[in-house]
Amino acid sequence: MDRVSLLRRQPARGQAAADGAPLTVVPPLPEAAPATAAWAAARRILAIRLDNLGDVLMTTPALRALRDAAPDRHITLLASGAGAALAPHLPEVDAVITASGPWMPGGDITPAALQATLERLRAGAFDAAVIFTVYSQNPLPAAMLCWQAGIPLRLAHCRENPYHLLSDWLPDPEPHALLRHEVRRQLDLVGHVGAHTADTRMSFRVLAADRERALRELAAAGIDPGRPYMVVHPGASAPSRRYPPERFAAALRRLAALSGAAMPQVVLTGDASEAALVDSVRASAPAATLAGQLSLGELAAVLEGAALLLANNTGPVHLAAALGRPVVDLYALTNPQHAPWKTPSRVLYEDVPCRYCYRSVCPQGHHACLHLLDPERVATAARELLDLGAETAAPRPLISPAGG
Known part of the structure; x- marks a missing residue:
């Protein structure tokens, strides 16, 4: 393969949408x-x-x-x-x-x-x-x-x-x-071996039993799935891809100020090992928590009904994208290849000379590509996507009135 893509770098305060990335990649024609x-x-x-x-x-x-x-x-x-x-x-x-x-x-x-x-x-x-x-x-x-x-x-x-x-x-x-x-x-x-598809979206099939259990978990956490809610996932497996929890909280507070009565309910997710991280966000921003309580299928069901996911660039971002849900992706510039695919999104970061280090731990020790990201920008991007969703189509219900 000798085809070379053309790259156009976006401004330092970058945002990408749909199937974009922190830099605009003009893909080679297959x-x-x-x-x-x-x-x-x-x-x-x-x-x-x-x-x-x-x-x-x-x-x-x-x-x-x-x-x-x-x-x-x-x-x-x-x-x-x-x-x-x-x-x-x-x-x-x-x-x-x-x-x-x-x-x-x-x-x-x-x-x-x-x-x-x-x-x-x-x-x-x-x-x-x-x-x-x-x-x-x-x-x-x-x-x-x-x-x-x-x-x-x-x-x-x-x-x-x-x-x-x-x-x-x-x-x-x-x-x-x-x-x-x-x-x-x-x-x-x-x-290369003749396998092509017209549908290049990612796949994930949500099971009815997972929807039913997720509904119960949301209700137990104080979330009404009949009203708009957003999911916030503050964890990530790699330290280099984690936005500070105090900045997550600041972004949520600013989003509430921008939204007023239109502020959606907020539910925090994460695995059991991230419970302390989730609690540190909740300490200064009102939110419910399902950290450590959801199976993979139940997490997908919660995301399926959400108006928005706000998260670091980690597995739930790709899960939300597979389900077609809007994503604000706080994207550490470790690599450019893993942005949300074919879903409404805002990809936020601060451009840095050490971009694309491909490292799980920041080799410079400053995490500037994420830590310099202003919570104001995060809140504004979230509000834009929430408004876009309200103008186009309401989030899909977690459970239909018939329970199917």
């Missing part, structure tokens, strides 16, 4: 790749995505493309525990195998566990494997696993020459020659 006879005939596909929840969500359009190319295909997702939790909610996935590899972060992995994964892959009798990675991940360990499992077709982006480990190799142009959204990266990958 090359119309016809499927080879072998890929066209492949019916049992292994899709490998071993990182986080948001990464799997951003891969769902590519999974749909694989399905659209042959509707009778059976697609198995090989994923980490976090990614595997999505499987019941992904219409493109027929089965899931939970695994981890020593070449990926998180989790203890032993040779015996890796051998057990290999045996499961052999038993799966897969015709083909697609290895989905971000640019900084090496696909070759997963490719070796697939080669050992006897999977004849193996597709991935790769910076090194994979020789026989990949049957279909896309030399990786990122980030030195090309910057593109993560969704586009994976669509380009499967497009």
Whole structure:
């Protein structure tokens, strides 16, 4: 692949919308790749995505493309525990195998566990494997696993020459020659073997049982789902992507001043480990909390009914985007590829010389790309999106009057 995208940097006080990013990426036009006879005939596909929840969500359009190319295909997702939790909610996935590899972060992995994964892959009798990675991940360990499992077709982006480990190799142009959204990266990958889709939105299927439980959780927290509410998610797995809790609180106070009687109810979310963080926001800004109380499906149901999500750039942003909900994304400039995709959004940050460090901990120690972001700008962006939603369409109800 020798196509190079054109980049236009936005002003320092940047905002992006819909499928934008902290910089405007003019994506390369997909090359119309016809499927080879072998890929066209492949019916049992292994899709490998071993990182986080948001990464799997951003891969769902590519999974749909694989399905659209042959509707009778059976697609198995090989994923980490976090990614595997999505499987019941992904219409493109027929089965899931939970695994981890020593070449990926998180989790203890032993040779015996890796051998057990290999045996499961052999038993799966897969015709083909697609290895989905971000640019900084090496696909070759997963490719070796697939080669050992006897999977004849193996597709991935790769910076090194994979020789026989990949049957279909896309030399990786990122980030030195090309910057593109993560969704586009994976669509380009499967497009190389003739898999395309007209629907490039992300997928997430909310289950009725999760809606019912979420309704009860909201009511118990004092939130009336019949009235507008917004979700605030102040946590993030990487310290470099966390806006300070006192600034979240300041933004909420300013939003209340801008909104008056139109201020939506506020509910804070996070996992159990983020309860103290959520409490520090609540200490100076009125809000209900569901921190540590929601399953993944219940969180999605809460987001589905929300007028807005205000969050750091983390998994719930991609979940809200998959559900088509408006997002104010406080976007640390660690990388430009993971902005909200195809949903109304405001992507807020302060431009810094050290942008795109691709680090989980700020290497400069100042976190300026987020810590210099004025809460006034956050509140104004939230009010703009709330007004836009009121003008276009009301948030979808969490539960229909019939309870369905």
